[in-house]
Amino acid sequence: MANYGRFSGRPKTEWIDDTGADRAMRLIEDFWYEDPKGRRWLAPKTSIINGASIPESLWFIVGTPYTGGYRRASVVHDVACMTASILREDADTMFYWACLAGGCSFLHAKLLYAGVRIGAYAFPVETLAPIRESVPADDAFSFGARRFPLELRVETNKDRREIAKYEELADELNKTDDDFESIKETVDRMLINPHR
Secondary structure, X not given: OOOOOEEOOOOOEEEOOOOOOOOOEEEOOOEEEEXXXXXXXXXXXXXXXXXOOOOHHHHHHHOXXXXXXXXXXXXXXXXXXXXXXOOHHHHHHHHHHHHHHOOOOHHHHHHHHHHHHHHXXXXXXXXXXXXXXXXXXXXXXXXXXXXXXHHHOOOOHHHHHHHHHHHHHHHXXXXXXXXXXXXXXXXXXXHHOOOO
């Protein structure tokens, strides 16, 4: 059986509703992920998390925060991204492995890794504060075979550029081997020189 690392269990959190955005949560006990090399990534009790390291414009493709197999990975990734002594690239690498440990497929983990790398290029660390919650929609739209709430639609030219970059990157990742070095090389190459 492959070793993708392990989690300490399930994160125990409480919603923080005094911040204006209802996506922020506080950990009420320590939570950690141990990567395949044995490094323990701690998310200490009282840490504030919000799942904001994947750009909001990509949520309709990869999923919204706290959903799916990457829920637990997003907790330790949020804390790692806000820890000054941790390089963002290292946090993003950990996120890939934690996604696999959480049950994501190789393809989904690749796409999520690409999403956080785009987030690293698009947003400085200080923007990982809680962001606005969209107004609920009465309708939905489709992207491929999946249906999504209308509030996740693309709203700005910046969003359109991020999605175009992500779609091109996703096409490349579909052709990439599942070993992490190949994935990293593809993502780095596409983000530095998006038109190859």
